[in-house]
Amino acid sequence: MKFIHKGGTAFIKEKNKRNILHCIKGDGPLSRTEIAERLQLSKPTVSAIVEELLNEKWIKESGIGVSKSLGGRKPIQLVFNCRAAYVIGVDIGGTKVRIGISDLDGNLLDVDEFSTQNHIHSSFLHAIKERVEMLLEKQGMMNGEILGMGIGAPGMTDVDRGIVIDAPSLGWSNYPLKKEAEALFPWPVLVDNDVNVAAIGEQWLGAAKGLSNVVLIAIGTGVGCGIIINGQLYRGATWAAGEIGYMVTDAAKAKGANLSTPHEGYGFLERFTGGPGIVQSMQHELKGRPADHSFPRDFTARDVFQKARQGDPDALQVINEVIDHIGFAVANVISIINPEIVLLGGGISKSADWFMPRIQNIIQDFASVSAPVKTTAFGEDLGVVGAVSLVLRETESVLKEM
Known part of the structure; x- marks a missing residue:
């Protein structure tokens, strides 16, 4: 990477170029004159940099704007070219x-x-x-x-x-x-x-757009948590921030839990709320009972949720415990981080409309403050x-x- 001395002509040009591009991207369409006024730059400086950006295809001309003076020349509007790369x-x-x-x-x-x-x-x-x-x-x-x-x-x-x-x-x-x-x-x-x-x-385009303090909890095969504090992603001293799959949400169960299954290295919360853990809990619940033909031979966590929603008592017992663990984890995270919003993602979020009231009750009873809990906006493309x-x-x- 070439070195550009801060304060030098090349550095100032790059800074202006970056600011002009961000201005067009965030507020376009804009004319050259409007850009100069917003950034307090000279019109020749803006015109020269705009020509570079046009040649590099980072921006494009989108049409004619409205003249500010009667009979004056209508300005060319500039927009960010999202297909430049x-x-x-x-x-x-x-x-x-x-x-x-x-x-x-x-x-x-x-x-x-x-x-x-x-x-x-x-x-x-x-x-x-x-x-x-x-x-x-x-x-x-x-x-x-x-x-x-x-x-x-x-x-x-x-x-x-x-x-x-x-x-x-x-x-x-x-x-x-x-x-x-x-x-x-x-x-x-x-x-x-x-x-x-x-x-x-x-935070960029979804349910937390424009927010600076965000927690996202994803529950799928495992359990993870992304934390944004003051607009910045918090990764921790050794990259382990957000590993809430290791959070203990029931001390009595933790003392007797077998954490070597279903996968070596999984934590307590994952043992009960991750997909393989839900399947294992359901298998344990059905053990020793007559074959239940309503469950597929190789059932998944999704099947257990579906049975619970249909009122199956065994599945309900398993899923209610899962939701309790999630609720306590969310309440703990809210008390520690004090986020503007908590987002739930992963496969389990598809049933959020059904179990969200139970989560909210746990937050109300056990968290130091409240925070809205919503599902992620992007689903499987998140x-x-x-x-x-x-x-x-x-x-x-x-x-x-x-």
């Missing part, structure tokens, strides 16, 4: 991997997915590369049009080194994900914990949009300060 977002989950191509405004143009466990033990990143190449071909895109790739991984992740420290659902320990991915792809790769990227995605936002947030596009 594209970003690949990859959401790696314990069950499936979802991949998407997005423009610079976060609009997903296409997505694909495949089973994690079918590929995790061999050629995992090659499977991702194969899907990415298929998506690019389908969209008629070249590698040079891709600004970068963001990857969300289900475990503690050292963002600086791009290493997944621990991902129990994948069997990864100190896995150099960034290095391995950049060896396969011709663009920059950024990696982070999957729930962290989901949180910044929701992780992909978050991974895209990771690239744009961390790099500030091509105009990152040097």
Whole structure:
């Protein structure tokens, strides 16, 4: 990276260029004159930089504005070109991997997915590369049009080194994900914990848009928590912030819990509220009873929720306990973080309309303050949009300060 001395002519130009682009992106369409007035820059300076941005295709002319003076020349309007480049977002989950191509405004143009466990033990990143190449071909895109790739991984992740420290659902320990991915792809790769990227995605375009203190709790194969404090993602001293899957929400049960199942390395809360844990609890509830033909042979956590909603007493007992654990975890997090909003994501959020009143009652009874609890806005595309936002947030596009 070239060095540009702060205060020098080149530095000032880059700063002005970045500010003009952000001004157009956030407030466009704008004329050159309006940009000069808003940023208090000279009209020649704005005109010269606008021409550069037009040539580089970061902005485009969108039409004619309204003249401020009677009979005066109507100004050309400028808008951000969200198709100037594209970003690949990859959401790696314990069950499936979802991949998407997005423009610079976060609009997903296409997505694909495949089973994690079918590929995790061999050629995992090659499977991702194969899907990415298929998506690019389908969209008629070249590698040079891709600004970068963001990857969300289900475990503690050292963002600086791009290493997944621990991902129990994948069997990864100190896995150099960034290095391995950049060896396969011709663009920059950024990696982070999957729930962290989901949180910044929701803050960027979703249910937490415009908020500065946000907690997102995702419950799927495992349980994770993304925390945004004062507008910044909080990762912790050793990248372990938000690992609430290890939170204890019942002291008596914790003392006798077998935490080696269903997966080695899972914490107490995950043992009872993660998908495999729910299945195991249901199996334990049905053990020793006559075969219940209303449950499929290889039932899932979704099946247990469905049975509970239908009034099955055994399923209700299991799910009520699950919701209690989640409620206590949410109440604890609210008391510690004091967020503006708590978002629930992952597979369990699909049943949130049914169990949300129970969560709210627990918060009211046990949290120090209240906070609204809502589901995430993006559903199954949450992780992909978050991974895209990771690239744009961390790099500030091509105009990152040097």
